[in-house]
Amino acid sequence: MTGIAVPPVSRVEWAGAVRIIRSIYPPIDLFEDIADPADWPLLISAEQKTNPRIMTSIGNMELVPPERRIGGVGSSYLMASFTHVSLDRPSRFSDGSYGVLYVARSYETALFETIHHHAQFMARTGEQAGWTSQFREIVLTVDAELHDLRGGDEDYGPCLDPESYGEAQQLAASLRGSGANGMAYPSVRQAGGECVALFFPDCASNPLQGRHLDYHWDGRRVDLVRDAGSGAVFRVVEG
Template sequence: MHRLIPSRYSDSGTVLSELADDDEVLEKLIRLDGATNDRVQGEQSGLVGISTYELVYGIPNAHIIRAAYLHPSPTGSRFNDSTRGAWYAADKLETSLDEVGYHKAKRLAEIVVPDSPDGVPLSESSTYDDWLADFHADFHALEPATDYAACLAAEPVPECYAESQKLAVRLLKTQSNGISYPSVRRKGGRCLACFRPALVYQPRRDKRYEISFRWERRRYKREVHEVPIG
C-alpha cells in the first residue's frame, strides 16, 4: 500500500543514531531519551499513547515506521488522537495523492498573505516520496460505509474526526490491529490506518513526486510530476 511522506523526512532518522554503534544501543538511547526529554515524553506519552516497547528497531527503514507513531498531529487524524500516531496508507497512489492533496490545499488556504489578491499563497510546490509497505493481518473494516457515516465525515477538519477518534480508542483497547475504510477524498479508493508498528512489513521507498498547487478561480489546482531521487 502507498504512503506519501515529505521527501525531507525520508532519510532523516534520530540524531541519536550518530551515537549508537548498533541497533541495540540505539534502542536503549531512545528509551533513555524518552524518559528524560519532555518533547519525547509528550510524543510517546509513556503512560498513555504508545510505549517504546511497541516500536520497531533493527530493520531497514525502521525510523520511517517509528516517525508515523511518534509524531501525530496536535489535533490527531481520522483514526488517531494526539497521543499516538498511526500508519496511514492507501490502496493506490492516486488515492494517496488525493488524500494528501486535500489536506495540503486546506493548509495553504488557511495561510494569510496580505499582498495576495485573495489573501492566500498563489502557488506552492513540495516533493513527496511514495513509501510502500505490505500488511498480513486482519483489520476492522468499516463496512457498510453507511453504518459509519459519522466516522467518515468529510468536513469540517478536524472537528469531523471526533467520532472516528472515539472509535479508534475503543478498538485499540480491544487489541485491534487497525481500520480498513473507504477513502473520504477519492471515490472508490481504500485506505488503512494501521495501529501496530510491528505490522508495517517491508517499508520501502518507491518513487518521488513533486506536488504543485496553483491558486485559480478561488481554489487550488494540483499538478503532480515524477522527479528523480537524489
C-alpha cells in the first residue's frame, strides 16, 4: 500500500478534451452497434458460433463492470482501452492488469504526451529515420469526479515522476479498488498541460474523430508532425 495521502476530489468537466491514438486500431463492431450493452454477452455468444476470433477484436469485456459499459457510435474509442490490456503494457496509473483511458485537456498536451511515448518505442526498435506511424485525434467530453493531483502538493510528487511509475500505480490501484472514477493530474510532458486518467469508460462521452496525424522520427526523437488532411507539417520544439 502506498504511503501517499488520498488526493482530494474535484469535478472535472472538459468539453473538447483530446486523446490521440494509433490509427492501426479500427472501431470494434460490437461496441459501435446500437444494441444495449446489457445484451452484449448474448450477442457475443451468438457471434462466436460463426466467428471464433471475435474475442480478439473485443478483448476482455469482463474487465468493465456491466453497469459502466457504454455503446453506440464512437464508443470503441472509449471502451477499447479497458478491454485490451496487458501486463506488457503498463502505464503511469496501471500495472497493465486493468485499463485506463488517458485524455488531455488540449490538443497540444495530447500531442506532447504521445510523442514522448512514441519516441521511447522507436528508440527500442532501432528503426531508421522517416515518417513512421499514423495517429488519429479523438475529441471528447470528460465529466467525472476525480482525485486531483493538480494542486502542486509535494506529497504527490512521486506520482508525477517523469520516469518511475511505481508510486503512481500503487495509488491508482488503491483508489480504483475503492471505486474511484480516476485521477486528474498535471502533464509531465508539457508544462502547464493537464490530463486525466479515467478508470471507467462512462466518465467520458461524445467521442468524435478529428485530425489524422503522421509522426516523423529523426533517429533520436519525434521532430515533425504532419496533419495528414491538410499536409501541413509542424516542427516539434523541445521545451
